[in-house]
Amino acid sequence: MILQLSYELKTVEKDYSKLYSFLEKELATSSIHVLRDTWWIKYDGTKSISEICDMIKEKMGENDVFFLSMLDKNEINGWMASSNWKWLNE
Template sequence: MSKIFLITYDLKEPGQDYSELYEAIKGLGDWQHPLESMWMVKVNDFVVAQNVYDSLRPQIDENDLLFIVDITDRNCQGWLSKTVWTWLN
């Protein structure tokens, strides 16, 4: 079984390069990027939010914001592309 984590962030410096953060997120597992500063990643069942945070923290600055939440139970609703909903389910 796998878990799904939602990752969202605000990088505070204008013009900040997101590429290293994007590559770190993609390296976590199967992913979707449905909104500009939001990703969803499928990871192994033993991974916890702290593991995800520890993997991403080196890619952000002290003044940036990062939030990671386990959405494995899929108790969510919204208006996203059909591809994303299929991936979630």
């Protein structure tokens, strides 16, 4: 499944390196940072969206907000770098 994570990081003093490491190495089979505040994440595990949200929230600051959804790569479109589309289609 491909997930899209979009967020606003509002906690200025927070070190987000644990969040980025989690998204790139722990949660994802593969991931790509497609926009400044958006990731596409290939997830092959068995956790529900709610469980994944809880895991992400633990890595964020108390003022941060985010939105997590599943992407149907056959039902999306946009104007992005060709490398993003290549990642999605592989």
